[in-house]
Amino acid sequence: MTSNYDKFESACRILEEHSFDKSKLIPILQSVQEEYRYLPEEVMSFISSSLDMSPAIVYGVATFYAHFALKPKGKNIIKICDGTACHVKKSTVIIDAIKKKLGLKENENTTKDMLFTIETVACLGACGLAPVVVINDNVYGQMTTEKIAALIDEMTGAR
């Protein structure tokens, strides 16, 4: 028997800490996302009911900020910088290469086996290393299509 009670309790605690205050919606969503790793629809509904606001508004806020994830993320997060410097150094080629390698379609960011999620971010502040990729908080500079393919292989244990 598996229990999600703890997560639910944390969500309640977060709401209490913010005194069920509508105007704190954004920090509430942030903390809840840390608990659940993303914002499941039922959790957003629960928040909207608890704060006495319509779910359309909660959802609107959640989709406005790129920071909020509406779908579960994979085990490994690959962030590709697409800031100006990285873009000039052809980060899009790297993005395409990763997507191809992971078999992701145009609008997909997470692999079906839930192993990888890719995210593009705007400037990681490491422009000297462009193009930059961050995998689970490890920074890799001067990325090439070969290097990234090798890294992914390494992580999946394939060779």
Added chain:
Amino acid sequence: MGKHLTINGKKVEFTDERNLLEVIRKENIELPTFCYHSELNIHGACRLCMVEVAGKGIMSACSTPPEPDMDIKTNTEHLIEMRKITIELLLASHDRECTMCAKSESCKLQSLARRLGIEEVRFKNISRKEPKDISTYALVRDNGKCVLCGDCIRFCDEIQSIGALGFVGRGSQSKICPAFERDLESSECVYCGQCSRVCPTGAILPKPEFREVWKALSDEKKKVIIAIAPAVRAALGEVFGITEENGTELAGKIVTALRSMGFVKVFDISFTADMTIVEEANEFLGRLEKDDDMPMFTSCCPAWVRFVEQYSPDFIKNLSTCRSPQGMYGSIARRIMPEVLGIPKEELVVVSVMPCTAKKYEARRTELAKDGVIDIDYVITTQELALMIEEAGLRFADLEASAFDMPLGFKTGGGIIFGTSGGVTEAVLRNVMNTNGDEAEEFNFVRGENGVREAKLKVGSKELKLAIVHGLKNARKVLRDIRADKKRYDFVEVMACPGGCVGGAGQPVYSDLAVRKRRSKVLYENDKIMELHKPQDNPYVQKMYKDYLEKSGSKKAHEYLHTSYKYRKRFKETLEISKSSLDKIVNVEVCVGRNCLKKGSKEILKRVADGNKFKDAVNVQALICLERCSKGPTVKINGETFEHCTPDSVEDTVKKN
């Protein structure tokens, strides 16, 4: 000494205007706007109302309060160019199939493009074609036509307190959608359609059914009958430039038009409105005597009914069980008229013309069907009727008036004023009090424009307290006050649309309050010239009872004229707390809605989620609101609902199971 400012070189006085826009419009300058609505909060997003203020630069008139000595220009070359660019940008992302759009002609984007003389769009068209949302019976949403002004969102939230729509995403990706980008049918929408009324373009429209009606009319094996609602006669003329205010005359023209289109019988919903009053007044007196389920709420507005079913199931018992006039017309037309008119049942097609989008939904309520067959086949709006008249090529203004068909064509003034806020209450009073005073004016203290109006009235030794409400946000407040014992009423009339049915979303689109007021006036004037004013005096209503329904409140009357309601769950999702892998299990669902949570439903969850206690044989889910808030915490165990639960009581019950 008044305060002054200058507009285009002219000195202008102002007083308490909220913003420059109001001052400018008072000067008869029609500054273009999309996101400004006098009924709503100021949004300032469309950037069309820009003006030049000397010393301050370019400002949006809608969100700038007037100050003395401001020097304002509304039409400089620069401003004109800016407005053009704004419109062109909107057009660039607009699905420009305007000739095929039902909003064509009343579309604000179209008229602005024309007014500003836009001849070409200098930007590439990037409109996205998305499938339309046709999930409800009431509305069609087409995001390709949306200009993101947010008027719909704000109306739904600020006036109706529903909040079914919201912005989703940001920047060029933003759009309007219900929560989780689901369709409207899965949202909390109550189908009032007011979002479509305020939408400047064709992005939200009443869902059309008139094509099906044309089809039925041209089918030789079908006999199509139709009835028009009271409010229709007060507004249809607007489309054809008729401003004379005679409801009887206008209704007469409509009858002529409908006959020439091929409807075999043309009836008046005002007849069944009379019946509704007779039946509802009888129900009211019964409740009053027994002090049962008071206050009684009117039930003729389907958006309001849906609102109660969804947000306040504890008040469902307070809704009058009477069908709405449309509902009564449906059952009489479908089940009694074939015999009266000598039309074989299978040939009969029943149509109604309504000022309303929610009526389209109402007609399909399963509670109004008999043996799975719905009474009314098609519900068209006043707008659709206007279209049909145009399609038929009729010169409406020149048509002679003719009389409605009997028996469902005869009405009293009471049935006519049903179409405006306060009308139902006034008609009920005429029935309940049954006096012989100046019948048409006697109870006119219930009339007016305020969103919540209260009235008191002596009946015998009792004092009746009445409330007349329009707009659902107002209704929500009244419910809250009743629940908190802050207010006590005996009778509460609620119409979801501001102004009542005359302001319905199926009416020709209006944005000027004066238009709505004029419509109400048409109905009151119409009442005055009627021969009879009290619904119970309607001889055809009396005959209908005598021949088919015995008397008001009888078993027969209940079968034909009453209905039932049920709780509609607002949040469909549940939170899975724990799941058992065993076969023999107890299902425990705990409400974690706002109120139950405060009353301790979390502790209950904690107890039952502790698997060891029950040898793993429970599935636990958290439900978001069972809407029994006053009796919480609420828990469902194997489908059975328990109120006022505690961790102990739930543990006991689960163990027993």
